[in-house]
Amino acid sequence: MSMKPRTGNVAARRRASRGTAVVVGASLSGLMTSLALSRAGIDVTLLERATSFPRTGASLGGVTERLLTRITGRERSSKDITAPAADGQTWTAIHARLRAAVDDDPYITLRHNARVTDIDQDACRAWVTTTDARTFEADIVIGADGHRSTVRRAVAPGHPDATFAGYVLWLGLADESALAGRHRWPSNVDILYRGDDCLIGYPLPSPAGSFTPGSRQIGFAWYDASRNSLLREEGCVVDGVVHHTLAAQDVPDATLRELAVEAGDLWPQPWRGVIADCLERRAVIGTPIAEYVPERLVNKRLALVGDAAHVPTPMTGSGFSMSLDDAEAIAEAVAAGVGGRPMEQALQDYERARLNSVRRSVQSGQQFSRSFAGQPV
Numbered sequence: 001m002s003m004k005p006r007t008g009n010v011a012a013r014r015r016a017s018r019g020t021a022v023v024v025g026a027s028l029s030g031l032m033t034s035l036a037l038s039r040a041g042i043d044v045t046l047l048e049r050a051t052s053f054p055r056t057g058a059s060l061g062g063v064t065e066r067l068l069t070r071i072t073g074r075e076r077s078s079k080d081i082t083a084p085a086a087d088g089q090t091w092t093a094i095h096a097r098l099r100a101a102v103d104d105d106p107y108i109t110l111r112h113n114a115r116v117t118d119i120d121q122d123a124c125r126a127w128v129t130t131t132d133a134r135t136f137e138a139d140i141v142i143g144a145d146g147h148r149s150t151v152r153r154a155v156a157p158g159h160p161d162a163t164f165a166g167y168v169l170w171l172g173l174a175d176e177s178a179l180a181g182r183h184r185w186p187s188n189v190d191i192l193y194r195g196d197d198c199l200i201g202y203p204l205p206s207p208a209g210s211f212t213p214g215s216r217q218i219g220f221a222w223y224d225a226s227r228n229s230l231l232r233e234e235g236c237v238v239d240g241v242v243h244h245t246l247a248a249q250d251v252p253d254a255t256l257r258e259l260a261v262e263a264g265d266l267w268p269q270p271w272r273g274v275i276a277d278c279l280e281r282r283a284v285i286g287t288p289i290a291e292y293v294p295e296r297l298v299n300k301r302l303a304l305v306g307d308a309a310h311v312p313t314p315m316t317g318s319g320f321s322m323s324l325d326d327a328e329a330i331a332e333a334v335a336a337g338v339g340g341r342p343m344e345q346a347l348q349d350y351e352r353a354r355l356n357s358v359r360r361s362v363q364s365g366q367q368f369s370r371s372f373a374g375q376p377v
């Protein structure tokens with residue numbers, strides 16, 4: 001494996017490699033797991049199918065500056081220009097902060113344009129193959145490849161798919177400057193219920209990290225169980241499985257108009273104005289919600305973390321913290337294992353530490369989903 005130059009604290013912390021891992025998926029879970037494994041002495045090859053990541057309107061509550069410092073092993077620097085120091089941050093800002101730490105870690109090699117199609121193992125090693133027929137092998141392979149995980153098919157072939165929970169989240173993000181003067185700016189998260197719909201609205205720092213009045217952003221997540229036939233027509237949900245988000249350019253004009261009318265009827269200001277602004281700019285995406293209660297997290301030298309391992313509804317607000325707990329638990333188990341115990345036993349320790357807890361978290365979210373949308377059909 002080719003190494004980046006060894007610089008800074010990471011080099012000082014590490015002496016020799018204690019094993020190797022391939023991590024599939026370089027979103028939040030994959031980045032956090034790679035950092036935790038590197039810290040435990042494991043050399044990581046991190047494979048990501050995408051070339052770059054889009055800006056998204058999703059926000060993650062409870063992700064504090066202190067927590068990010070713990071995960072990345074370093075304090076916020078001037079390089080982290082998109083990472084605001086606030087509790088409640090955009091997905092984009094958190095991703096940028098984790099990515100900067102991975103880029104600085106000489107023991108993690110990140111490869112983009114690497115879509116994994118096959119996963120296999122024998123008694124001594126595990127390996128993956130990408131669409132361009134490259135093979136990457138290591139002591140263990142970890143799937144951090146999200147709710148439609150390919151690695152999950154090799155870990156849990158009898159239970160490979162997350163299922164549609166029966167509703168969509170309309171997500172949007174507006175700049176305060178576009179709304180200034182029109183409404184009083186909210187200072188906290190609002191959760192509103194009107195009839196069959198639910199709206200979560202949240203203020204966020206600007207992309208540069210500022211909470212200064214006039215420069216902030218405001219996001220919303222509108223839970224809607226009435227447009228499942230649209231999701232099926234657009235191929236977002238097929239046979240009860242979520243395939244993809246409805247991109248902003250694919251939301252039909254008629255749906256945009258309907259949402260504008262419904263927002264006017266359902267939601268008070270400032271949320272009505274925020275939604276109207278996003279709809280006018282066609283800056284709204286529809287994310288069908290998936291759920292997955294795992295029966296296992298590990299198959300010998302293969303393991304799952306994050307949304308590949310378990311998918312709770314966003315209403316639980318727990319996907320990020322569950323992913324972080326996975327990353328830390330797997331690194332702890334592997335670090336204990338490299339002292340002489342086989343990697344397979346270390347991964348079993350990881351499953352024992354996490355399985356019951358993550359099952360309970362997803363199931364608690366399913367209670368909300370069933371009361372909100374009924375049994376999915």
Ligand SMILES: Cc1cc2nc3c(=O)[nH]c(=O)nc-3n(C[C@H](O)[C@H](O)[C@H](O)COP(=O)(O)OP(=O)(O)OC[C@H]3O[C@@H](n4cnc5c(N)ncnc54)[C@H](O)[C@@H]3O)c2cc1C
Nearest residue numbers: 025027028029049115116145146306307314317318319320
């Ligand atoms: C709308 C929404 C709102 C949410 N809100 C919250 C919240 O408020 N609080 C909270 O804690 N959590 C929330 N979550 C959940 C949280 O975002 C996730 O749990 C967390 O980001 C972990 O995701 P992940 O990295 O496991 O998966 P993903 O973000 O799905 O990443 C998977 C990665 O794997 C890559 N990949 C997939 N297949 C392959 C392949 N075959 N080969 C190579 N790469 C591959 C993908 O390109 C992607 O980069 C929300 C989720 C959604 C959908």
